[in-house]
Amino acid sequence: MKAYIITIGDEILLGQTxxxxxxxxxxSLSELNIPVQKISVVGDNESAILDEFNxxxxxTDLVFVTGGLGPTHDDVTRKCVVNFxxxxxxxxxxxxxxxxxxxxxxNRSLTEINIDQARVPRVAEVIRNQFGTxxxxxxxxxxxAFIVMPGVPYEMKGMMESTVHKxxxxxxxxxxxxxxxxxxxxxxxxxxxxxxxxxxxxxxxxGAMLAFLPNQFGVKLxxxxxxxxxxxxxxxxxxxxxxxxxKIGRYIYGTHxxxxxxVIGKLLSExxxxxxxxxxxxxxxxxxxxxNISGSSNYxxxxxxxxxxxSKVEILKVNEDVIAEHGAVSQEVAxxxxxxxxxxxxxxxxxxxxxxxxxxxxxxxxPVGLVFIGYCDDxxxxxxxxxxGNDRILNKERTAQAALDFVRRQLLGISTND
Amino acid sequence: MKAYIITIGDEILLGQTxxxxxxxxxxSLSELNIPVQKISVVGDNESAILDEFNxxxxxTDLVFVTGGLGPTHDDVTRKCVVNFxxxxxxxxxxxxxxxxxxxxxxNRSLTEINIDQARVPRVAEVIRNQFGTxxxxxxxxxxxAFIVMPGVPYEMKGMMESTVHKxxxxxxxxxxxxxxxxxxxxxxxxxxxxxxxxxxxxxxxxGAMLAFLPNQFGVKLxxxxxxxxxxxxxxxxxxxxxxxxxKIGRYIYGTHxxxxxxVIGKLLSExxxxxxxxxxxxxxxxxxxxxNISGSSNYxxxxxxxxxxxSKVEILKVNEDVIAEHGAVSQEVAxxxxxxxxxxxxxxxxxxxxxxxxxxxxxxxxPVGLVFIGYCDDxxxxxxxxxxGNDRILNKERTAQAALDFVRRQLLGISTND
Numbered sequence: 001m002k003a004y005i006i007t008i009g010d011e012i013l014l015g016q017t018x019x020x021x022x023x024x025x026x027x028s029l030s031e032l033n034i035p036v037q038k039i040s041v042v043g044d045n046e047s048a049i050l051d052e053f054n055x056x057x058x059x060t061d062l063v064f065v066t067g068g069l070g071p072t073h074d075d076v077t078r079k080c081v082v083n084f085x086x087x088x089x090x091x092x093x094x095x096x097x098x099x100x101x102x103x104x105x106x107n108r109s110l111t112e113i114n115i116d117q118a119r120v121p122r123v124a125e126v127i128r129n130q131f132g133t134x135x136x137x138x139x140x141x142x143x144x145a146f147i148v149m150p151g152v153p154y155e156m157k158g159m160m161e162s163t164v165h166k167x168x169x170x171x172x173x174x175x176x177x178x179x180x181x182x183x184x185x186x187x188x189x190x191x192x193x194x195x196x197x198x199x200x201x202x203x204x205x206x207g208a209m210l211a212f213l214p215n216q217f218g219v220k221l222x223x224x225x226x227x228x229x230x231x232x233x234x235x236x237x238x239x240x241x242x243x244x245x246x247k248i249g250r251y252i253y254g255t256h257x258x259x260x261x262x263v264i265g266k267l268l269s270e271x272x273x274x275x276x277x278x279x280x281x282x283x284x285x286x287x288x289x290x291x292n293i294s295g296s297s298n299y300x301x302x303x304x305x306x307x308x309x310x311s312k313v314e315i316l317k318v319n320e321d322v323i324a325e326h327g328a329v330s331q332e333v334a335x336x337x338x339x340x341x342x343x344x345x346x347x348x349x350x351x352x353x354x355x356x357x358x359x360x361x362x363x364x365x366x367p368v369g370l371v372f373i374g375y376c377d378d379x380x381x382x383x384x385x386x387x388x389g390n391d392r393i394l395n396k397e398r399t400a401q402a403a404l405d406f407v408r409r410q411l412l413g414i415s416t417n418d
Numbered sequence: 419m420k421a422y423i424i425t426i427g428d429e430i431l432l433g434q435t436x437x438x439x440x441x442x443x444x445x446s447l448s449e450l451n452i453p454v455q456k457i458s459v460v461g462d463n464e465s466a467i468l469d470e471f472n473x474x475x476x477x478t479d480l481v482f483v484t485g486g487l488g489p490t491h492d493d494v495t496r497k498c499v500v501n502f503x504x505x506x507x508x509x510x511x512x513x514x515x516x517x518x519x520x521x522x523x524x525n526r527s528l529t530e531i532n533i534d535q536a537r538v539p540r541v542a543e544v545i546r547n548q549f550g551t552x553x554x555x556x557x558x559x560x561x562x563a564f565i566v567m568p569g570v571p572y573e574m575k576g577m578m579e580s581t582v583h584k585x586x587x588x589x590x591x592x593x594x595x596x597x598x599x600x601x602x603x604x605x606x607x608x609x610x611x612x613x614x615x616x617x618x619x620x621x622x623x624x625g626a627m628l629a630f631l632p633n634q635f636g637v638k639l640x641x642x643x644x645x646x647x648x649x650x651x652x653x654x655x656x657x658x659x660x661x662x663x664x665k666i667g668r669y670i671y672g673t674h675x676x677x678x679x680x681v682i683g684k685l686l687s688e689x690x691x692x693x694x695x696x697x698x699x700x701x702x703x704x705x706x707x708x709x710n711i712s713g714s715s716n717y718x719x720x721x722x723x724x725x726x727x728x729s730k731v732e733i734l735k736v737n738e739d740v741i742a743e744h745g746a747v748s749q750e751v752a753x754x755x756x757x758x759x760x761x762x763x764x765x766x767x768x769x770x771x772x773x774x775x776x777x778x779x780x781x782x783x784x785p786v787g788l789v790f791i792g793y794c795d796d797x798x799x800x801x802x803x804x805x806x807g808n809d810r811i812l813n814k815e816r817t818a819q820a821a822l823d824f825v826r827r828q829l830l831g832i833s834t835n836d
Contacts, residue, residue, distance in 0.1 A: 011631050011640065013454040015445030016601070018436050022459075027433030036431040037466070039459035041440070044629070048455070071610045072630045073619060105787070107805055111610050131807065133610070152632055154812060213434055277723070279702070283709025284695075287702025287723040294777055294810055296701070302729040305695070305705040305721030307714075311763070315720070315733070345729070359712055392712055 001172060002037040003029050004056035008067035008077055009151055010043045021066045021156055028160055032168055033179045034062065044068055049080045053146075057084075061144045062168075067151030069134040071113040078137075081148055082121050085139060089119040092126055095135045102133060124148075127163045131155045138167065145171055179226050180233040182241055185258060186251040187218030187405050194219055197248050204247075208240045216394050217260075217401045218251075250414050253405065260404045261289045267411045268299035268349075275407070276347035277303040278316055278337040280328070281355035281371060285400040301347040306337070316340030329354050329366055334374030334383040342376045349410075350376040353403055355386075357395045369395060373403045375410055384416060419590060420455040421447050422474035426485035426495055427569055428461045439484045439574055446578055450586055451597045452480065462486055467498045475502075479562045480586075485569030487552040489531040496555075499566060500539050503557060507537040510544055513553045520551060542566075545581050549573045556585065563589055597644050598651040600659060604669040605636030605678060605823050612637055615666050622665075626658045634812055635678070635819045636669075668832045671823065678822045679707045685829045686717035686767075693825070694765035695721040696734055696755040698746070699773035699789060703818045719765040724755070734758030747772050747784055752792030752801040760794045767828075768794040771821055773804075775813045787813060791821045793828055802834055 005025050011017040022039045029036055037060050042048040049068070056063040068077030082089060096118035103110045117133050120126055127136030127147075132155040137148040147164060149156045186194060191214045198204060213220040223240055227233035245252060254263045268275060277286050277300075287303035290296050304315050309328055312318040318336040326332045334354050342350025355371030362368045369388040375381070386402055388395045409416045423443050429435040440457045447454055455478050460466040467486070474481045486495030500507060514536035521528050535551050538544055545554030545565075550573040555566040565582060567574045604612060609632045616622060631638040641658055645651035663670060672681045686693060695704050695718075705721035708714050722733050727746055730736040736754040744750045752772050760768025773789030780786045787806040793799070804820055806813045827834045 010629060012441070013444050013457060014448045015441040015443070016640070017631070018438060018441050019457075020436060023430070023433040023436050025433070026431055030432045037461075038470075039431060039437075041457035043455075052456075070630060070632065072613050074629050102807075105805060105807065106608075108608065108611065111614050113613065114610050131809065131812070152634075154634060154809070158809075211434070277702075279705075279721075282706070283714075283718075284697070284702030284705025284721050284723065287697070288700070288706050288814070291701025291723075291725070291775075292811055292814070294775075297725050297779075300701075300723075300725050302725055302733070303702050303721075303723030305702065305709075305718075305723070307709070307718050307720060311720040315722075357709075357712075361715075393710055396706070396710070 001034055001062060002060045003034050003062040003064060004037055004060040005039045005064045006049075006052050006056055006066075007039070007041045007151070008044060008049060008065065009041070012041045013043050020153055021151060024153070024157060025064050025066070025160070028165060029168075031181065032165070032172065033175075033177075034168070034172065044074045044076060046076050046080055046083075049077065050084060053080065053084045057144065057146065062171075063144075063146045065146070065148045066156055069148065069150045071111075071117055071133065077148060078121070081124070081137060081139070081146075085121060085123045085141070085146075087121045087123045090122050092118055092120045092135070094128070095120060095126055098128060098135075099133045127159045129155055130158045130162065136163070138164075140171075175230075177226050177228065178230045178233040179224060180230075180237040181225075182223045182237055183256050184221045184223065184241065184244065184252045185218060185254045185256075186221065186248065187253055187260060187401055189219070189248070189251045191219050194248060194251070198244070199247070204243055205240060208236060216397050250409075253408055259289070259292070260401060260408065262293055264404055264407055264411075265290070265293045265296055265299065267408065269295070271411070273348040274299050274301045274346075275349040275351060276301045276341045276345035278341035278350065278352040278374075279303060279305050280307060280312070280337070280353055281357050282353045282396050282400045282403070283307065285396050286351065286353065286403055289400055289404065301345045302341075304341055312337060312340075315344070317344065327366065329356055329370060329372065331372050331374075331383045331385060334372035335376070335381055336374075338374030338376035338383070339381055348377060349407065350374070351403055351407060352383075353399055355395070355399060357392045357399075358390050359392060371395070371399050371402075373399070373406050375406050377410065380410070382416075419452055419480060420478045421452050421480040421482060422455055422478040423457045423482045424467075424470050424474055424484075425457070425459045425569070426462060426467060426483065427459070430459045431461050438571055439569060442571070442575060443482050443484070443578070446583060447586075448599070450583070450590065451593065451595065452586070452590065462494060464494050464498055464501075467495065468502060471498065471502045475562065475564065480589075481562075481564045483564070483566045484574055487566065487568045489535055489551065495566060496539070499542070499555060499557070499564075503539060503541050503559070503564075505539045505541045508540050510536055510538045510553070512546070513538060513544055516546060516553070517551050545577050547573055548576045548580065554581070556582075558589075595644050595646065596648045596651040597642065598648075598655040600641045600655055601674045602639045602641065602659070602662065602670045603636060603672045603674075603676060604639065604666065605671055605819055607637070607666070607669045609637050612639075612666060612669070616662070617665070622661055623658060626654060628662075634815050668827070671826055677707075677710075678819060678826065679711055682822055682825055682829075683708070683711045683714055683717065685826065687713070689829070691766040691829075692717050692719045692764075693767040693769060694719045694759045694763035696759035696768065696770040696792075697721060697723050698725060698730070698755070698771055699775050700771045700814050700818045700821070701725070703814050704769065704771065704821055707818055707822065719763045720759075722759055730755060733762070735762065745784065747774055747788060747790065749790050749801045749803065752790035753794070753799055754792075756792030756794035756801070757799055766795060767825065768792070769821055769825060770801075771817055773813070773817060775810045775817075776808050777810060789813070789817050789820075791817070791824050793824050795828065798828070800834070
């Protein structure tokens with residue numbers, strides 16, 4: 001079984017939008033062990049879309065289409081599906097109810113064009129949309145499947161997670177080769193050093209496959225094993241994972257899609273600890289990451305974003321003389337900020353960041369990318385220096401990630417020196 | 419003249435790498451007014467690549483290929499070019515010199531596989547590579563051009579900028595149609611209602627083209643006009659833009675790639691105003707967005723992330739009785755938070771958020787998605803209610819965007835009621 005992904009939209013041909021939808025679907029299919037033969041992008045143009053439908057349907061078993069399902073004039077995908085499968089539109093009660101309740105919830109009145117979105121091709125099974133008005137479509141014919149989803153990324157992802165992934169597993173039927181995969185997520189170590197620490201890969205892996213997937217937050221390691229029965233695959237995977245953990249375990253904070261803030265949330269909840277954050281250079285990003293997790297109000301006491309020196313002194317009780325002597329971006333100030341936010345909030349842990357994110361703000365002694373992270377609990381009060389690059393957004397993201405990893409390591413008793 | 423972009427690489431099919439190369443080329447071609455008919459991605463597989471070469475060469479005048487030119491076993495693009503044009507490899511002196519000097523510069527000794535990279539298809543003109551060893555290829559035949567470049571993004575970009583862009587202008591000849599484009603970015607209005615407000619599109623556009631590009635923050639409108647001379651195209655674009663602005667101007671916060679935080683940063687800077695933010699449900703996201711902009715320390719005074727009621731009372735001086743009577747998620751508390759952060763910080767503007775982001779935390783009277791945004795300056799102190807969906811992260815993003823738009827509208831004297 002092979003898949004073909006078609007993305008529809010002029011904005012992608014024009015290079016105005018990156019094709020993240022195809023990447024997301026490609027990645028989901030690789031988890032299901034379904035190879036993608038081709039990805040293509042065509043414009044909002046009926047004849048180009050129909051040509052592409054033909055090409056895809058004739059060469060593969062699974063066709064994914066995203067985009068062009070919106071309510072406006074330039075959305076022609078639904079019409080193309082009707083033509084391609086020689087069918088007609090019929091109103092779908094369930095979809096109409098979904099659309100109505102979405103509008104009710106948002107306190108908006110329904111428009112004609114939204115009601116029209118409840119009309120779907122007769123041959124299609126509807127994929128419900130939790131986040132928008134356009135329904136997805138699933139058409140099966142000749143043991144092949146044709147799946148159409150909206151181009152809005154979170155609507156498409158919602159459908160993949162709630163419905164499509166499960167239906168694909170059924171559609172695919174029983175496995176002949178059993179593939180087991182595990183993703184181990186590391187942070188705080190560059191790809192090349194991670195690679196070096198693992199040593200001889202052939203000896204380590206013994207036939208298992210390992211892929212390195214780096215991003216700004218760290219390196220994900222994708223471990224894949226293929227065996228002829230499920231039991232052996234599971235055993236082999238777990239053995240290999242243990243070998244990896246022996247070598248680089250301290251850098252692995254989680255598995256699969258776990259975020260560091262999720263892992264820390266669990267640790268804090270289990271230990272009934274509360275954290276408070278004082279952010280200068282990260283500007284609220286750490287607070288935002290921690291509060292992305294539902295239930296974070298149980299352990300996130302408060303945050304303070306102290307961009308000005310005045311606010312550091314006033315709210316966090318940082319000593320003015322210390323700022324004057326060492327500068328706001330210094331180990332001393334990072335520690336005092338962490339201590340200040342802990343004591344003023346009454347939380348168990350205080351975490352603080354101060355740094356120069358760039359592109360401006362550097363001095364002869366303090367370059368862009370210089371960061372100090374402070375940490376304080378009932379036993380220890382410490383700070384560590386980090387050096388990053390010139391990109392402001394990347395620097396913020398890396399600092400926030402390093403600060404959260406600092407907390408993880410302190411809570412687990414792992415050294416924070418390396 | 420139409421173009422076809424082929425990207426080669428398993429990592430893109432697997433969704434591990436975003437196809438930024440195709441976006442870059444698409445964007446360059448749109449500047450040259452050359453429409454892209456299709457983008458495709460195929461794996462590192464000779465027969466798939468050759469099939470795609472045929473498809474592209476038979477349907478368009480300009481074929482761009484990136485990827486698979488490296489020195490290792492899985493790079494097969496050059497071999498496919500040789501087969502496709504029925505030619506042979508010949509050593510190119512200039513390329514060999516380039517490779518030698520690159521290695522000298524890096525203090526590395528030349529390997530066999532690098533020397534082999536100096537062998538290029540006889541029919542091809544070489545595109546020199548300033549940043550790597552693989553040369554680019556330009557083949558012209560039957561008034562068509564076939565352009566091959568490496569997959570490493572900065573090597574490809576280097577070739578586009580130094581050589582390909584210029585050669586394309588020559589190849590294309592004189593302009594017959596002049597295209598002008600503008601993107602207007604709206605927020606605070608759903609796609610379908612925006613569409614409705616614009617009324618009869620044919621009458622409004624008079625032949626100009628309008629595309630709707632929605633995401634979680636709002637809807638981008640891409641306006642395109644084509645005329646036979648540059649002057650008319652510019653005039654037509656500006657006329658149509660004005661007509662759009664008359665109908666929906668209040669929702670348009672910027673153009674092209676501008677973010678709302680950038681627009682607000684400019685407004686605050688120009689007026690020499692300082693803002694302070696009190697975030698409950700957005701948890702630091704507004705602070706993080708504002709501080710993504712370099713120079714934000716000039717207008718962002720401080721932020722307070724008050725998750726707990728205690729911190730609202732203690733830091734923001736919110737009245738305890740008001741929380742008891744109306745609840746923390748209420749119009750009254752949002753206003754008091756905005757007022758509190760303004761007065762305690764001494765900033766000119768106080769902005770506040772409080773809401774239920776979900777999935778938990780709802781009560782019988784207050785559902786998930788209920789949000790109040792408070793705003794306070796020297797003249798006005800107000801708050802507005804919003805209702806969003808069930809997704810925590812989306813709710814945070816939408817609330818932050820709405821809060822920033824609240825500030826924009828207040829600063830510009832636009833009503834905040836709709």
